[in-house]
Amino acid sequence: MFFLNKGENMRKSLICITCPLGCSLDVEYDTNHITKVDGATCKRGEKYAEKEIFSPERIVTSTVKITGASIDFLPVKTDKTVSKKIMSKVMEEVFRIKVKAPVKVGDIVCSNVADSGANLVATRSFRGQ
Amino acid sequence: MIKEFDAVVIGGGPAGLAAALSLKSNGVKRVLVSEREDVLGGILQQCIHNGFGLHRFNEELTGPEYAERYIDFVKEADIEIYTSSCTIDIVNEGESKTVYLMSELYGLVEVKTKAVILAMGCRERNRGNIAIPGSRPSGVMTAGLAQKLVNRYGYMPGKEVVILGSGDIGLIMARRMTWEGAKVKAVVEVQPYPGGLNRNIVQCLNDFNIPLYLSHTVTNIKGNNRITSVDIAPINEYREPSKEEQFTLTCDSLLLSVGLVPENELSLKVGIELDKVTSGPLVDANLMTNVTGIFACGNVLHVHDLVDFVSEESEACGNAAAKYINSTLTKGEEIPVRTGNLVRYVLPTKVEPGKEALLSLRTMATAEGVTLYIKSGDEVLYKKKHKKIFPSEMQRVLIKQVPADAKKLDVLFK
Numbered sequence: 001m002f003f004l005n006k007g008e009n010m011r012k013s014l015i016c017i018t019c020p021l022g023c024s025l026d027v028e029y030d031t032n033h034i035t036k037v038d039g040a041t042c043k044r045g046e047k048y049a050e051k052e053i054f055s056p057e058r059i060v061t062s063t064v065k066i067t068g069a070s071i072d073f074l075p076v077k078t079d080k081t082v083s084k085k086i087m088s089k090v091m092e093e094v095f096r097i098k099v100k101a102p103v104k105v106g107d108i109v110c111s112n113v114a115d116s117g118a119n120l121v122a123t124r125s126f127r128g129q
Numbered sequence: 130m131i132k133e134f135d136a137v138v139i140g141g142g143p144a145g146l147a148a149a150l151s152l153k154s155n156g157v158k159r160v161l162v163s164e165r166e167d168v169l170g171g172i173l174q175q176c177i178h179n180g181f182g183l184h185r186f187n188e189e190l191t192g193p194e195y196a197e198r199y200i201d202f203v204k205e206a207d208i209e210i211y212t213s214s215c216t217i218d219i220v221n222e223g224e225s226k227t228v229y230l231m232s233e234l235y236g237l238v239e240v241k242t243k244a245v246i247l248a249m250g251c252r253e254r255n256r257g258n259i260a261i262p263g264s265r266p267s268g269v270m271t272a273g274l275a276q277k278l279v280n281r282y283g284y285m286p287g288k289e290v291v292i293l294g295s296g297d298i299g300l301i302m303a304r305r306m307t308w309e310g311a312k313v314k315a316v317v318e319v320q321p322y323p324g325g326l327n328r329n330i331v332q333c334l335n336d337f338n339i340p341l342y343l344s345h346t347v348t349n350i351k352g353n354n355r356i357t358s359v360d361i362a363p364i365n366e367y368r369e370p371s372k373e374e375q376f377t378l379t380c381d382s383l384l385l386s387v388g389l390v391p392e393n394e395l396s397l398k399v400g401i402e403l404d405k406v407t408s409g410p411l412v413d414a415n416l417m418t419n420v421t422g423i424f425a426c427g428n429v430l431h432v433h434d435l436v437d438f439v440s441e442e443s444e445a446c447g448n449a450a451a452k453y454i455n456s457t458l459t460k461g462e463e464i465p466v467r468t469g470n471l472v473r474y475v476l477p478t479k480v481e482p483g484k485e486a487l488l489s490l491r492t493m494a495t496a497e498g499v500t501l502y503i504k505s506g507d508e509v510l511y512k513k514k515h516k517k518i519f520p521s522e523m524q525r526v527l528i529k530q531v532p533a534d535a536k537k538l539d540v541l542f543k
Contacts, residue, residue: 015327019183022327024516039516058332061178061191062308063280070167073283075177075193084336091308105197123177124193 009035014052018044029053057081061123062094064109068101069126076109077123082116089114102128131239134159134209135454137228138246139216139395142171144427145248146199147440151447152246153206157454161209161240163216163230169203170196171250172273173436175280178301180328184437195436211235219245219399221420244422244450247396247410248443251389251428253298259387261293263350266357272298272386276305285309287382291359292316293347296521297325297434299386304333313339314378317361319346319368322495324386324521326434346370347383356383389432399423406474407431413463414480415449416442424450431476431489434523438489445487464531469541471496473520483533488526490540492518499542503528505535518542 009028016023021041027049028036034053037046051057059081066074082090093114103109103122110120135157138145141164152160168174173181176192183189186198203210213233220227228240253271268287276298278284288311292299295318303313316334321344323330334341342361348370349360358379362370391409393401401410401418409430410418417424426446427439452458463479466488473493480486488503496518503511503526510528518524531538 015331017328017331019180019189019328024327058336059179059189060308063177063283065283071281073281075191075280077177077179077191087308105194123191124174125197 012053014049016040016045016048018048025049027053051081056084058084058087060087060090060094062091064094064097064099064120066099066101066103066126068128069103070129074099074103074109074126075123076120078113078116078118079108079121080118082114082118086114086116090116090120094120100128101126130235130237131241132161133241134161135242136160136244136246136450137226137240137242138162138248139219139228140164140171140248140250140427140429141166141169141210141212142248142250142427143173143196143199143436143439144250144429144443145171145246146196146203147443148246148248148424148426148447148450149208150199150202150206151444152451152454153208155448155451155455157451159209161211161242162203163214163228163232164210164212165215167213167233169200169210169212175273175277176301177280178305181436184435185440192436199440211238214238216249216395219395219423221399221423224422226422243454244424246443246446246450247393247401247418247423247425247429248427249392249395249429251391251432253385254388254390256385258390259385261347261350263359264352266350266352266355268352268356268380268382269350270382270384272296272302272384275302275382275384279305279309285311286384287311287380289314289380290382290384291347291361291378291380292384292386294318294386294388295324295330295341295343296386296388297329299384300325300329300333302384302386303339304337307337307339313337314380315340315342315361317342317345317347319344319364322519322521324388326521348375350383355381357381359383389428391429391432393429396423396425396429401425404431404474404476404478407476409476412477413460414477414484414486415453415458415460416446416477417449417453422453424453431474433489434521438523438525442487442489464535464537466538466540469539471499471518471542472540475540480528480531480538482531482535484531486528486531486538488528488540490524490526491522492520492524492542495519496542501526501542502540504539504541505532505537508532510538515542 173192362375
């Protein structure tokens with residue numbers, strides 16, 4: 001835990017991962033707010049900095065077992081970002097899930113996966129066989 | 130079986146699909162896509178991570194989602210698709226071409242066509258390409274093969290992993306293998322800078338505390354049947370490894386992410402000239418190769434970082450090929466595009482004065498605080514300051530109109 005004197009800010013260099021551009025951000029912040037972001041080429045950079053400093057989140061992508069499709073694994077993703085801290089819990093649940101074809105892109109294969117607030121959704125469609 | 134088409138697109142990945150759609154929307158009637166795998170989508174089908182489509186669809190998609198959007202477009206567009214169809218030869222007969230395919234469904238097919246679009250993509254460089262010393266045990270494979278095993282077939286290639294090369298596929302696989310329960314011990318990169326995108330260093334390595342050894346290489350692979358360890362050593366500016374600082378990591382697999390090379394066996398057979406720098410065909414402003422009527426786009430032309438740019442380039446290629454088929458392709462005077470300071474290559478290497486030109490370029494080394502200039506003689510057509518440039522990041526520049534009196538274009542950093 002850092003203790004700051006009043007009016008003193010922390011600084012951190014981040015790389016924005018919102019898109020493949022990967023802007024280098026110089027961020028200044030106090031105990032609970034971002035005070036300045038330099039280097040972002042779009043607004044999403046500021047949002048990213050806020051999240052990344054105080055509660056970093058990621059999309060998790062993986063595969064789950066599927067039966068009745070042309071291959072045995074269905075690619076899936078969380079439909080929004082989940083806290084970095086619970087990524088491994090999300091994966092534990094992913095290992096247990098089994099689905100049956102047919103399935104369409106966007107179909108929920110597990111709602112509120114690992115209590116993350118995000119749904120696990122299919123990212124590929126398979127017709128049943 | 131003998132078939133007749135107006136255009137044959139070789140490869141049903143992102144490049145081939147976008148090119149086929151563009152041919153169709155530009156009025157070409159009979160379009161065939163020949164795909165070697167049993168599904169369309171190419172390498173995207175195994176790239177289950179997100180990060181695709183931000184430019185194209187303004188949202189972040191996974192590889193299979195990006196592929197499916199294009200597959201759906203293609204299915205609606207009355208385009209003939211042969212899957213499980215390996216293209217084995219292209220014969221140039223001047224005005225027309227004959228493409229030979231070996232198809233699971235139809236056997237040997239001889240296709241007469243007016244135009245061919247090459248969209249075969251690229252291949253990974255492997256152990257043989259980079260000549261790593263040591264024994265030849267199992268467990269040494271390219272990162273893309275590991276990706277296919279894990280994501281499509283559900284096999285784990287190993288539990289203790291070392292990755293050589295920090296290309297994007299290697300970084301993505303570091304995270305994927307970690308999520309699947311493997312221990313990724315190190316990513317080793319011969320260059321002093323990472324080969325992949327910055328965002329992948331952050332979300333694939335830093336998130337999991339996976340060490341990245343820059344300016345290091347694998348100097349020995351050990352193990353009899355299965356790989357048991359690798360030796361890793363720092364290298365100096367002449368790429369000589371330092372024996373004193375060498376260390377050993379035990380592992381049961383070594384993944385190689387050491388670059389991609391356009392796959393041009395078919396192109397060479399039909400007499401297409403390749404560019405020594407990109408290993409892709411030499412093309413003109415219309416993305417046409419030196420063989421009239423044969424075009425190229427996507428990773429077979431030059432290796433891209435973003436699929437969005439592949440789609441964009443392939444659309445332009447389909448557009449030009451459609452004009453060729455409809456006999457409206459005008460080939461005016463062409464002027465050369467020359468590479469200057471810090472520029473490894475620019476594509477296309479020729480543009481037409483008075484017309485629009487979309488240039489793709491890569492730099493030779495990293496540099497900070499440099500400005501990209503595109504000039505026609507002393508006239509500056511484009512200028513952009515860059516905080517930092519990396520060879521791993523392809524840059525795209527649109528020149529709205531090349532001056533009608535231009536004699537050459539110079540692309541350089543200052």
